[in-house]
Amino acid sequence: MSVNSFGAKSTLEVNGQSYEIFRVDAVEGHEKLPYSLKVLLENLLRTEDGANITAEDIKALAAGAPTGEPDQEIQFTPARVIMQDFTGVACVVDLATMRQAVADLGGDADKVNPLAPAELVIDHSVIAEYFGTADALQLNTDVEYQRNLERYKLLRWAQGAFDEFKVVPPGTGIVHQVNIENLARVIFPRTVDGVLQAYPDSCVGTDSHTTMVNGLGVVGWGVGGIEAEAAMLGQPISMLIPKVVGFKLSGKLNEGVTATDMVLTITEMLREHKVVGKFVEFYGPGVSEVPLANRATIGNMSPEYGSTIAIWPIDEKTTDYLRLTGREEDQIALVEAYAKEQGLWHDAAKEPVYSEYIELDLSTVVPSIAGPKRPQDRIVLAESKPSFEESVKAYTADPAKTVPVTLADGTSFELTNGAVTVASITSCTNTSNPSVMLGAALVAKKASDLGLKPKPWVKTTVAPGSQVVTDYYEKSGLQKYLDELGFNTVGYGCVTCIGNTGPLIPEVSKAINDNDLAVTAVLSGNRNFEGRISPDVKMNYLASPPLVIVYALAGTMDIDLAKDPIGQDKDGNDVFMKDVWPTTEEIEEVVGGSISAEMYKSRYADVFAGDQRWQNLDTPEGNLFAWDEASTYIRRAPYFDGMPAEPTPVEDITGGRVLLKLGDSVTTDHISPAGSIKADSPAGKYLTDYGVARQDFNSLGSRRGNHEVMIRGTFANIRLRNQIAPGTEGGFTKDFTQADAPVTTVYEAAENYQKAGTPLVVLAGKEYGSGSSRDWAAKGTTLLGVKVVIAESYERIHRSNLIGMGVIPLQFPEGQNAETLGLDGTETFDVTGVTALNEGVTPKTLPVVATKTDGSKVEFDAVLRIDTPGERAYYLNGGILQYVLRQLLKK
Template identity: 75%
Template sequence: MSVNSFGAKASLDVNGTSYEIFRLDAVPGQEKLPYSLKVLLENLLRTEDGANITREDIEFLGSWDPNAEPDHEIQFTPARVIMQDFTGVPCVVDLATMREAVADLGGDPSRINPLSPAELVIDHSVIAEVFGIQGAFEQNTDIEYERNRERYQFLRWGQTAFDDFKVVPPGTGIVHQVNIEHLARVIFPRTVDGVLQAYPDTCVGTDSHTTMVNGLGVVGWGVGGIEAEAAMLGQPVSMLVPRVVGFKLSGELQEGTTATDLVLTITEMLRQHKVVGKFVEFYGDGVSAVPVANRATIGNMSPEYGSTIAVFPIDDKTIDYMRLTGRDEQQLALVEAYAKEQGLWHDPSREPVYSEYLELDLATVVPSIAGPKRPQDRILLDHSKNAFREALEVFAPDANGFEKVDWDKTVADTFPASDPTGSNPTDTDDSQQPVHFGDDGEHDREKAGVPVKLAAGEEFNLDHGAVTVASITSCTNTSNPSVMIGAGLVAKKAVEKGLNRKPWVKTSLAPGSQVVTDYYDKSGLTQYLDAIGFNLVGYGCVTCIGNTGPLIPEVSRAVNEHDLAVTAVLSGNRNFEGRISPDVKMNYLASPMLVIVYALAGTMDIDLFKEPIGQDKDGNDVYMKDIWPSEAEIQEVIDSSISADMYTTRYADVFKGDERWAALPTPEGDIFEWDEESTYVRKPPYFEGMTREPTPVGDISGARVLLKLGDSVTTDHISPAGSIKADSPAGKYLTEHGVERKDFNSYGSRRGNHEVMIRGTFANIRLRNQIAPGTEGGFTRDFTQADAPVTTVYDAAMNYIEQGVPLVVLAGKEYGSGSSRDWAAKGTALLGVKFVIAESYERIHRSNLIGMGVLPLQFPEGQSADSLGLTGEETFSVEGVTELNEGRTPKTMKVTATSPEGKETAFDATVRIDTPGERAYYLNGGIMQYVLRSLVDA
């Protein structure tokens, strides 16, 4: 019930339609606030109830001190929730389970229903099994449906069983691209209690790249699936009012640079600036020079630099993009009128007050890639060869002939930064020749490597640095017509010169929406992409999430038999170790245009500015600059090939799906009938034995270390992802349940089955557990047995649970960085981990641990497990947990580690339960239990 203590309620007339709004100017001081905090302020004004949201909260935000450290909690109520299928399926599984649990506790199961609009896009399930041929899309889609039939039937049931829940079927597009092209309202019109309201569109999503919608002026970010479920059920998101970093843009991008180069530059800057947990907001004259597609690319990468959001304000470019993508004129008029009325329209002459400031002249951006294992590790393209060789010393230290390039002795400055493609007319013929670095430094690629012969008869040598995967994929770049059209033009020029992908490269094209295919077809570029192997493989995330599919068999065999450090190049946002393919050690992020260039060159061991990428029909060397399109060429194709009717046509029946979707049998009823034989969807154990009142929490004693981990352990390392190996605990489980190896599918596709997911938690092939030295993957030592033998994490955890031994994870800095993976927390909890002690956390995973009843603790400042002399063989106790029962959160808790010899090491660990709301979740055993009890008692 709205309190409206500021008298903010008013009306706004737009073309004869009256909307109820809550005026920001009713709050003193709001005019100086950054754009993003104004959106939060409106949210508080509209949802003020005198209890969870009070007048004091509103006054605090209106008088926000930009220099203060975050310490004031507010309750943010998102306008909607958006999900993808990997993270969305467990959300719907949990909702279905909650319906049964409510009934068991004497409540009404129909109360379990989304109270905020919830939309799910199925985009994470397609795998690039088939590539490089006509019909690859149809074959991959058929395989996708066959593998995921149980999940898809379950989601169809959810679409009919739950109100205000919509599903975008497979083969439509990537969730974040569908969000900006169709689902995002920017200003949300909604009838509430019979009154038509208008308010800023805000959202939370079950994918960290939900921030892509920030490019449209929508404040939204990724949360764990468990938080999203709570938001769907009307629970606000508890958050601290953040610090806001103002990022001033000036100038314009220079010829030859792309949105990808810009976002990699910004990612590097913001990661260095340390923006974890902060809002980033772009402002200044340069904002108008950044089209929405580029803004969305920048917003998308927010998780890579760690900020909660990276938002652009609403302006003319926003309206232009919404018109292009087929939004109706009344919605456009509402967005403009509301934004201007509420002071949310961008005014480049106004400089809001920010907590911190950064600035970038767009003209200084130069061609870049990032890798080989982190998105923030930007490499100047003209230094990429040297950077690769330096990295090779780590990934393949015994590689011969790959000495580092001495850049002081080269003509590295041949091409000025203002002409990054090397097309300066003053270039001489000499500058086009490969640069040689002497006999010791030059690696002869023609003679080196391992001989490989393909089934089709092609023969070649495969060496370190070979590009074995080249994929145009991921919402980050496939939503951007400039780089996608640019890639098509690169393909066209390459074909015209007689170039083709190297035979060892697995190529794929996975656009973010069907509109991309439409404008490729209309522009005539599809035929050229097909000609060099970039055939459509599906509409989904594919390579960027590890759905790469198998490499070319003979290539895979050579890589594994000879331990080659081969590479992948993709237009994605994630390149962590082991993510793209188990065969590929080194992964590089690049623009779609460069993805094609590297597929043609076939190696990372190349200076693209000075060495040829291939030979034309007459045997003449072809350089990158020979096939690189100009901005004018790209714009000409965009203008002639992309129109609003493409979007309106494609999205007219976006929830309907194709004939495959329509033919799926749809279960019925309010309560889902679980299939005990299903290996995809099973009823989880979260609510077993749950009582109406929570049991008080207690101190912890006798805990054993399950894993001792280093720095930068990501949710990719923790959460089950990628393919399922036959000899893994998950593989053995599936085999025991009659699933053939070819039908294992990926971990992500089986997120609705906790039995598979718990077995895959902490099982990443690149995970290094320091208490099991010499191993790589999901291994640990089992201290329940004599001599503590090395075994799988899952098997050890089950032994600990059987003996009633609580578990702890020790970790370094940035624990849990990466995507918002709910199973990174769910799996941790189900393995019996009661607390984690890390040097620092990234926001989403820390929050998710609490949401699953796991206590996050932090080593004292400047200390770590190693500095305290902890080996992981100790038993641990935690004192002070019981204080939480008294309605307060202690700043520290005493941790005591006792070595096998009886030596005690005690320290005061910082408690990372940051808000009263998080304390309530922890006391209830998790966020789902808290919501369930709230609904039963309501």
Template identity: 60%
Template structure:
């Protein structure tokens, strides 16, 4: 390796020598933000004169904080993190690549993770059972029965693929396990006879990989296909971003939680605009901000739109590593390395150069919720009573929902009234908050005070509690708060993402019927990070994010349209009104509970056998072959057709002619709209396919759990029940009009018809296309439906990358134009002209209407880096990597 800056040196820690690359060898690097120092070290260590040059490194010494991003670098993260919804298709692709490698005459064992790859099974458990002591065991049993094929496949991957580890189901939520156990913070790695030490960095197949930034590890979500390429040794092409410094001062007031803080930060950063940027938190408040609060803030990077939200490494980091049972030698390495590199944060640390700056006094934060359908739509708790009626009226007008009034129902033998604003789901779930002892213990204390007053959850509320990790269960048990939570229905339903990703399970039948019969706008309240339409539950139209203790309080009230400061939540057994203040713990009570119950012993016990799994996991039999024997009758795992007929040579990319629009969509189309993860309807294309394969609807499981079967996922693409295709006005769901016949049909059926006719398909959309989770199937699905290009006003970062990674052309309207201003209806025939074999920066799009009239407009080509040009020419990143390895 060139080592142009003579940065390589030796660091000795407790008698052990480590090879490190010193940042101060690069003149001018001292003023860099922490995140860019991590990128700089990555380049110093990987300088090879080809993918990383001296000029690349020199750029950081002369970094212009105000310049628009233009410098492309090749970045190699230390490891890859996956969850099972996105991880299963990633391993399916690796298995398919092994087959394709063999077909091309290569060695299938070359297809192997070259970086550590860890997968946590956490997305498959559903809340079928709740409110009982056996809910966890029953849900776990159903989970194994439904997902046995997938789990056997993952065990095959663990056996066949070097460097691939699986954390079995019913252990914890992926990001929480990453922070509490998997993260090294500083990575020690034996290499060529020495041990290198370097910054632990991470990319993950889930957008909330950003949570790891709370512990000082630079990490963000990427598409599954990009993660696979990284596992296979390919660097990630990226533009050096702008870095936004967010200064935190002051301290939170009594009664204000970390959740309130993060919802405020989401609100502020969304309004500021941080898409494609790094955010770093600094300032005097950092030194007293607990790790749980940091992780909560970092987790919601996707919600505020940033690539990451990074916190520095400091004494609190070291204390947290010890608390969570990290080896003392590892903690010593973290401290020594960070101090040697000049990145160990102290109160008097000089301020870095930032591209932009914001500031927040924590004392200004007030208790808040966010909703009813976006995490950035913060509502102060004091405004909820006035906010909800206007939000309800707007929704009813937008969706043309009739006002039929409340409905009567009998729930558990009790006559109740359910109406607009009734909370039917209340869930403490998602690593956003379950990783934070302060809000979890606060929830337990609210439950304890409520139970002491004899209060109960409203009978129509479906409750759910997903602890996030076994450590949470242990410290709640130790604090004596598990039983009070159970008394209010918050029994453990499983160690997984559950409600936050739509694995909510069915509502009680009387509640479901009341909602349907009266077209009610029912509500969920959850301590998660996503509340998009149709995500939490198909029957729940309005969703609010809140802190865990507020979730408990609102579950007691059973309604969202109250001011809990002025309105009683309920009455106690004596008929006395009970207000929020009556059951809300003081911060002193919360701090005491943390000090007495959150201990190293609890974390050590929770993670002692993290890779072992329970008896069900251990009894699963998995083949130990180098290539996978695809079971022909499997409805979960199938060999995808991405490499069918692929040769070693690459054909030039031709312009696109005679394409038809599959969907004309509006703004804020999320990856949930494009590739939903939730329930499969029997009358949907995916449901019909499964029924044809002999699967009973009760065993459909979710679309997310079937991501290893492209036949299901193709049919589930654009199948979200809330998707509104403007080509088929008055409809919701995956409906379109085939052209030129004008026949209404499912998007899947239209795509198959276009394919049979030899017609390319395109999608037209508005702003923020592909926002939300880093879902690779939101790109894979359209690719298999024959979509050759998307024309949108703007893209979410990960989704744009995923489109290129699957060989789909992302185009952007220019000059403020959009489909409406151009008068596009989706009925036209489209030609995309001037691609120049993928190198064009702009193309002409010709839209020819049925009457022969033509509109021609310019579109920007969003293939942003030279590497992406190669990926696009090859038909996607996987084909590019496969050809490179086979050659």
């Protein structure tokens, strides 16, 4: 039932059309609110029902951004949900399983249906198997369809079976670029109960870089797939009113400095400021100096510095971008009129009241890269050579080692540590930004004109964020220069940044592995975690697209780009980076002459239809999915097997054993890899047993619709270091069910623990679960039998996902960790006080007793990170999906 306690309901007339709106100025205190909290305030006013959302909630939000520790819970209802196919397939499998479960329990399966618009973009499946040739795109697309046919049929079925569910077919672009170029409304017009409303667009997405849409002024962030499913089914997002960090911008970027340099600088600043779980909001006179594409790039990197969002207010740059990307004039008029009416239009003279403040003069930004294993580890480009020389010592005992290599075509060279073996213009972060994409193409032109080529050991790829990039490359006449350097388009998708790099040059790969070389990858991405880009590559660096091409020409990270030549011209003369680097004026000129609204209108005219191959897919019909027990891609999920209509009380944990003891910065990549499947791994053996040939293994990410593969891939990252199995690297642990505690795979040990009825514990350090918002990092954890994780600190999404899968996230007492407490992972663990949750109480701490092999005990009170009543309800039900299913059955 709708409630209107503040009399906020009103109307707005725009171009002869009347919209119902909920005015934020109806609430005292709105004037000083940050932009992002005004959006949340409107959301609460519009969804106020007197139960989940009350007048007191609205007053609490209007009181302003908290300066102390947030403690006020609100229920946020996003306007829509956006997904990519890795997480989206798993979501659809869960929804299809939920329909089956409802039917099995005698309910109406059609009740399992998205209540909020849900859009899925297939962009994670294409792998750069082929590169450096004119037909690479076509060949990679052929392989993509061949490998992913089952998954695509499932998604086609879902598009027909579920209302409000749409799929953007393969080969269109990267989800976040498609979102800002086409799907985002900025202000959402929608008929609700027969009334046309206008309200701020907002979204949650099953990819952490959903925050790219923040550049358009849209409040949106990444959630786990399980949380997204609940949002699709009408569940509000439970959250605490966040702290808001005001980031004041002044000045403008200097000549030769790119958007990527600005992003890496801001990433470093905000990581140091500690913004995990907070909103970041840009304001001040420098805002108008930042183009929309740069705003989107900065918003995109929000997960890398840990904030929930990194949002920009609506202004003329926003409406100019909407016009450029082909939005209808009536929609643009609505955006401007609504934003001005509701105080959402940026005014540099007005300064909201923020929880915290930080400031950057854009003129101080200098060219930068980041690496070799974390996006926040910024390196000033001028210091990159000594930085590399120091970093490489951690990866090899012989930094000067060289190995002779001869390619199949007879080309011979010496391969060294630090050699750039992957140079990829890839990922949503930069491939949405015309200035850096066309800047890279200009570098290619200047290099090609001088006769330069990438070094023969470099795998060179371009994966544009949308087909529009190809259009403006063609119109500018620069595509041919990229092709001449081997930077042919390999696909429209995430590719290298998510580990879909494909195989390196075979002879290069063999030399690396036979000689344990520490080679490098340079990519214009946002993720460079260990083991992510390629199993052959130990060191990964983030750089702007123009720098990616420069490094491909140089062929090594062991270079001072200000002093050392990157190659020789046709006459044998040294060529330096400055000789191929375009000026800002050159870039702006080609951008202005190459891009038009017609390109966007043409490419997105029928964005959900797909090509003939997509339309001709043999698609199942009916409201229940036809499961195939022989499938190695799509299996009915086990979460509802044997689930009673009412939840059983939760119990304390006794006799728990440590499955893994991990250090700091363990990412969701470490927990649930998305890359290649090794033949001798548990997942590889499973597929082999099912008759799948090695070349058809595909990636772990593409197999997310099959829990049997994903369980076996959990904690299987090749760079994972489990401290209770010292001397190993990868998915190994000790199995304490056996007398001599042998080292075995994590999966095999977990199987034995489950047979023995032993609950499992994971010990971890700081920033546990950072990185991509992988629901399978939590799903795999729970299916292995882990009941509790004890970490020093958590990444926001992963902590939430653990609760959503029925795992307790505990935190070591402030200033303590496994080492200071003397825990080595051989102990048995008892956690008491869990049963208090059955009584509607959420204790702040839970007593933990770790009993060592000699009988001595380590006791401490761990902080219980179930932060809201909503999270408590999810945990009591065994997970968020079980909670939603029971709510549906009650209705």
